[in-house]
Amino acid sequence: MKIVVPPPLEPNPFQKVASDSPDQLLGYLDFHTPLDKKGRYQPFDELRHRVPQGLDAAVAWSFVRNARNRQQSYLISLGEPENHCSFMLTPSIQKAISETDRNTTSAYLEWIGSKIDEKAQLKYLLSDLIEDESISSSQLEGAATTTRVAKEMLKRNRKPRDASEKMILGNYRMMQFAWEKRHEPLSIDLILDLHKIGVEGIDDDEYKPGVFRRAADNVHVVDPEGEIVHTPPPANNLKNRMRDIVSWANYDHENADEKSYLHPLIKAIVLHFCIGYEHPFRDGNGRVARALFYWYLFRSDFSAFRFIAISVLLKKAPIQYGKSYLYSETDQMDLTYFIEYQSKIVVRAIEKFKKAYKDAALEIERFNRWLWDSGLYKKLNDKQRTVFQVAKSGDVQEFTIRNVEHNLGCSYNTAAAVLNGLVKQKLFYREKNGREWVYFMKGKDKIIESWRK
Structure with missing residues (x-):
């Protein structure tokens, strides 16, 4: 993860x-702007490759930095000696x-809920x-457990079998705790x-749960x-x-004067950075x-962030x-990077969340039409319809x-009756996994074929 650190700045480029x-x-003046022509806030590590031949990349960088410094807003001070962090709204x-x-x-x-008639499927x-x-988030930190096995552990409330599963269960409990404590100040x-x-x-010897690191810990990233x-x-x-x-996190930046105003998303991201930078724990x-x-x-x-996973994208x-940490740390603590x-991760994660519920709504509409036309609708109870619709949407591949x-x-x-009823209706099949039955939806063609017989 090596990067080229920005060169010393010319006081007056x-x-x-x-x-x-x-x-x-004139060539250098093209660089006297915070963003490039494509709207990118480039670090020196990338910008140096785009400096035309004949121009000095270090001097061009001084022009860029000069333009950025004029639009920076102070955020918070971190570290010792104290470093002033700033950013620019891009x-x-x-x-x-x-x-x-x-x-x-x-x-x-609440609006989403009002648009989807099948509340049970949305809840699922x-x-x-x-x-x-x-x-x-745990996989990002090295947990080797697959997503499928991890979901099975959480849904069954099964005890973790190894350190990776313990990481995932701990992270799940930590996120639940964050939700429960959402009305408390930091x-x-x-x-x-x-x-x-x-x-x-x-x-516990490695992590020292709930204890800040000490000088003897010699922590590095x-x-x-x-x-x-x-x-x-x-x-x-x-x-x-x-x-x-x-104190900074608890300060009300939303009701302050315009110069101090910070949107909650920016504060949340900066809080994320602060912990990563200060690294208060051993691990x-x-x-x-x-x-x-x-x-x-x-x-x-x-509240929708409870269902929006940024780490799924960070992990990729x-x-x-x-x-993004290093660019900020090595460039005057400019947190813009x-x-x-x-x-950008948040925008993509929100899009993924929106697609999930939109697909669910469309699937409900299409499936209900098929249920009605085939005559199957009257044969399934509400819970069976819910599980079948979730399975048909493809969001869940297997059920226990x-x-x-x-x-x-x-x-x-009741859950057993739901799944076995779907098997009886020739919609699901089941396989033995250890002592437990695992249920799968049949392929659409096989379902149609079964109902034609």
């Missing part, structure tokens, strides 16, 4: 070019704010989506409790090749610095950072996730009595 190479001034960040405001509020969730899908962040105790709930029982990419600020005075972060910092991102959005009444490009990257019991909120015997 205009004067230097006017003095040393005045004939190139089109990508504004788009993420707009998508968040339009599609993730508690009122929006949301119950499934709520697990995705816990699983993918505190040192809440951060410590998040960590303890998330990592306790995995390897390494890349996949084992190279150190970040050394956190010293452990001395860490608790005081964490108190400053807590598990990434999970706590992402949990606090969600906690702040829950607190700000963006972990190098870029890491680089990190906020931009997270904003335990996970149907969990998702439908019914008894074990």
Whole structure:
């Protein structure tokens, strides 16, 4: 995860070019803008490749940085010695704010519910989506358990079998705790409790659940090749610095004057960065950072984020996730890089969430028409219709009595009757997995063929 660190800045790039190479001034002036022509907020690591031959990349960078500094807004101070963090509001960040405001509020969730007649299916899908962040966040940190096995463990409330499953269960409990504590202000105790709930029982000697790191811990962040990419600020005075972060998070930036205003999404992302940068724990910092991102959005009444998994997308490009930290840390603590990257992830995650419920609504409409035309509708009870519709949508590939019991909120015997009834109706088939039956929907063609016989 190596990057090229920005070169030292020219104090007055205009004067230097006017003095040393005045004939190139127009070429350099093309770089006197925060964004490139495609609207990108590029780090020096990427911009250096786009500097025309004959121009000095270091001087061009000074022009870019000069333009950016004029539009930076102060955010928070981190580390020791103190580093002032700032950012610039870019089109990508504004788009993420707009998508968040339009599609993730508690009122929006209620509106979704009013548009989907089959409330049971919506509840089933949301119950499934709520697990995705816990699983993918753990996988991002190295958990080797597959998503299918992890979902089976959570739905069956089965005890974890190894360290990877313990990570996933801990993360799930941590996210549940973040939701439960959404009406409370941030505190040192809440951060410590998040960590303890998330990592306790995995390897307590390694993680030290609910305890800030100490100087003797010698904590570093390494890349996949084992190279150190970040050394956190010293452990001395860490608790005081964490108190400053807590005070900043609790300050009401939404009712402040225009100069201090911060949208909750930006604050949530910055809070994510703060934990990653300060690295207050021996291990598990990434999970706590992402949990606090969600906690702040829950607190700000963006309830749909309970079903929006950013880690699913972060996991697909972990190098870029890491680089967004490094670009900010090595370029005057300009958090725009990190906020931009997270904003793009948020937009994609919201789109995925919207697609899930839109597909569910369309599937309900198509399926109900088929049910009616085939005569099958009268043969299925409400719970059987719900499970069949979920299966037909493709969002869930396999079912067990335990996970149907969990998702439908019914008894074990009722869940068993639902699944066995679907087998009897030639819609499902089942296979033995150890001591447990696993149920699958037949292919559409096979279902139609079965009903024609």
